Amino acid sequence: MNGAAERDESTTSTAAVDAVVQAGGPRLTALLERTESRLVELAAGHGDTLARHATATISAGGKRLRPLLVFLTAGEGFSEAAEARLVRAAAAVELIHSASLVHDDVLDAAPLRRGAPTVIAAAGRTVATATGDLLFSRAFAELADGGEIDDVRALSAAASALAAGELMQREDAWDATVPLERYLHRCELKTGSLFEAACRLGALGGRTGFRPPAPASGPPAGDVTTALAEFGRRIGLAFQLLDDVLDVSGPASRTGKARGTDLLDGTVTLPLILARERDPELAQLDLHGLSTPADAEQVCERIAATGALAAAKGQALAVVEAARADLPPLPPDQRHALELVAEGVVERYS
Numbered sequence: 001m002n003g004a005a006e007r008d009e010s011t012t013s014t015a016a017v018d019a020v021v022q023a024g025g026p027r028l029t030a031l032l033e034r035t036e037s038r039l040v041e042l043a044a045g046h047g048d049t050l051a052r053h054a055t056a057t058i059s060a061g062g063k064r065l066r067p068l069l070v071f072l073t074a075g076e077g078f079s080e081a082a083e084a085r086l087v088r089a090a091a092a093v094e095l096i097h098s099a100s101l102v103h104d105d106v107l108d109a110a111p112l113r114r115g116a117p118t119v120i121a122a123a124g125r126t127v128a129t130a131t132g133d134l135l136f137s138r139a140f141a142e143l144a145d146g147g148e149i150d151d152v153r154a155l156s157a158a159a160s161a162l163a164a165g166e167l168m169q170r171e172d173a174w175d176a177t178v179p180l181e182r183y184l185h186r187c188e189l190k191t192g193s194l195f196e197a198a199c200r201l202g203a204l205g206g207r208t209g210f211r212p213p214a215p216a217s218g219p220p221a222g223d224v225t226t227a228l229a230e231f232g233r234r235i236g237l238a239f240q241l242l243d244d245v246l247d248v249s250g251p252a253s254r255t256g257k258a259r260g261t262d263l264l265d266g267t268v269t270l271p272l273i274l275a276r277e278r279d280p281e282l283a284q285l286d287l288h289g290l291s292t293p294a295d296a297e298q299v300c301e302r303i304a305a306t307g308a309l310a311a312a313k314g315q316a317l318a319v320v321e322a323a324r325a326d327l328p329p330l331p332p333d334q335r336h337a338l339e340l341v342a343e344g345v346v347e348r349y350s
Contacts (some may be wrong), residue, residue, distance in 0.1 A: 009279065028071055030271070039058045049055070065239075089202070089204075089205055092142045099141055102120075107170075119131050126256065166190065172267075180270075188233060193233070227328040234320070274311050
């Protein structure tokens with residue numbers, strides 16, 4: 001199992017997220033509450049069985065980082081109509097994220113998600129697949145109701161990337177020779193794409209996306225939207241890199257999973273890719289030979305002994321710093337809030 005679409009953001013620093021919400025004030029809190037209410041509404045109304053499992057999936061929570069990014073990239077001072085558009089976008093992004101979690105659990109036959117039984121564990125493969133399908137369909141219906149084709153395009157691109165990333169991961173399963181470049185691309189598809197979509201949707205729906213042509217000293221609105229989307233892609237990539245470090249470093253009490261869960265699933269991630277360059281025996285590792293958590297634990301210890309965890313963390317931090325450095329000119333409060341999100345991604349490892 002690999003991907004922020006698979007392991008939720010529960011290890012993200014709660015204090016960091018709370019700091020972002022606090023910095024946003026009552027308006028941001030109200031928007032997040034509206035989004036939460038809308039998510040519950042959208043999960044209901046499709047029969048008791050589907051509604052029950054869809055609601056349980058959404059109610060399981062997480063830090064709602066993607067909806068948060070929608071609102072933070074929107075800026076300030078937008079109209080009531082724009083606010084409604086942003087709430088729709090935030091709900092749709094979270095629905096796609098939740099749908100991907102359900103479908104990933106089906107593929108992995110995962111028993112637990114966020115400490116609770118998964119839909120497939122509780123109701124079987126058929127209901128779980130239908131629940132994920134429902135969440136996907138409600139996401140696009142939510143955007144279509146607003147009539148904004150650019151929003152639908154942005155989310156559609158992200159959903160397609162998620163699927164492509166999942167297929168790539170399945171193709172790479174059990175292959176310890178996966179190249180670094182392919183792994184990074186997979187992370188961008190499976191995780192960075194939805195973070196990117198969240199930022200693009202926020203920029204499109206808020207004042208930032210509709211900013212009139214800028215003077216010669218500043219970028220035009222379209223460039224601001226593209227730059228914010230790139231910020232999201234990089235933050236999502238760093239999020240995934242650090243998530244993969246956590247899978248190897250643990251502990252289980254923090255991640256909710258045994259160390260080396262990815263290895264047992266045949267998924268090669270950054271720590272192993274870097275470690276195999278330092279330890280010739282790891283370069284010859286047969287992932288099929290790992291059959292128990294104890295086996296994976298031993299490999300995790302060998303990976304850690306090479307210093308690969310620190311190197312992987314360093315790569316993730318470099319991605320975060322690049323994201324912060326390339327933020328477009330923004331109002332100070334908006335920039336500060338986005339930087340707090342970036343810091344929160346880093347703090348999930350600290």
